[in-house]
Amino acid sequence: MFVSDILSQKGGLVFTVTMATTVAQIAQQLGTRRIGSVLVMTDTDTVAGIVSERDLVSAMSTHGAAALELEASQVMTRDVVTCHPDDSIEHVMEVMTTGRFRHVPVVHRGELLGLVSIGDVVKARLEEARHETEALRAYIVAG
Ligand code: AMP
Numbered sequence: 460m461f462v463s464d465i466l467s468q469k470g471g472l473v474f475t476v477t478m479a480t481t482v483a484q485i486a487q488q489l490g491t492r493r494i495g496s497v498l499v500m501t502d503t504d505t506v507a508g509i510v511s512e513r514d515l516v517s518a519m520s521t522h523g524a525a526a527l528e529l530e531a532s533q534v535m536t537r538d539v540v541t542c543h544p545d546d547s548i549e550h551v552m553e554v555m556t557t558g559r560f561r562h563v564p565v566v567h568r569g570e571l572l573g574l575v576s577i578g579d580v581v582k583a584r585l586e587e588a589r590h591e592t593e594a595l596r597a598y599i600v601a602g
Contacts, residue, residue, distance in 0.1 A: 460587050462551060462565055462575060463544040471573035473564065475500045478507060478532040482518055485510055485531060495576060496562040498539075499531045506571060508535030511562060541566040542575065548583050551575055 475498045476485055485497055489512060496511035510531055518526035518534045526534075541564045542551050551563055561577035 460548045460583050461544065462542055462546045462548070465548070465575055465579050465583050466544065466565060466573045469573070469579060471565075473498055473571060473574045476510070476531050477502075478530060480531045481527065482515060482529045482531075482534060483527040486515055486527070489515075496574075497531075498564060498571070498574070499535045505569075506539055506541075506564060506566075507532070508537045509539050509562065509564070510535045511560070539564060543567060544572060548580055548587070552580055552584070555580070 474488060474492060474494060476488070478499055478501065480499075488497060489495065496509055498506055499508040499510060501507045508531070514534045514536065515526070518529055522529065540554060540558055540560070542554065544565055544567055554563060555561060555577055562574060564574050565572045
């Protein structure tokens with residue numbers, strides 16, 4: 460199974476904010492949309508960074524309530540690790556495990572095609588395992 464299989468199921472919708480969006484606004488978006496991260500885009504619509512729940516917690520622990528006034532550019536992770544639609548699910552699992560993060564944007568030729576979360580990866584892997592079990596059962600019954 461590949462990243463493109465996940466995207467064909469969930470679509471390519473990615474929630475984004477600007478560099479000036481405040482932590483309070485990001486928290487509201489994560490809460491209402493029930494998502495764990497947003498991508499931060501530049502004025503020219505390229506990915507400048509990512510802000511996840513963890514960054515909000517970290518900002519709150521450092522700045523207290525004042526963190527709510529900080530802007531995305533002040534709390535985001537700048538070096539965003541991305542993946543390609545042709546990457547395998549196993550590769551993305553490895554990237555998430557090594558990098559200790561749960562969100563990976565999908566980029567092809569500089570174009571943002573979607574975002575894969577750890578939840579998407581686990582769901583895809585479970586489906587794959589289910590299919591493998593069914594195939595093995597069918598093989599044993601047929602033999
Ligand atoms: P997460 O596990 O996705 O909530 O993120 C944990 C930390 O890793 C946060 O500081 C995020 O900003 C950062 N992070 C999340 N996704 C990525 C990514 N694809 N590339 C680089 N850093 C990331």
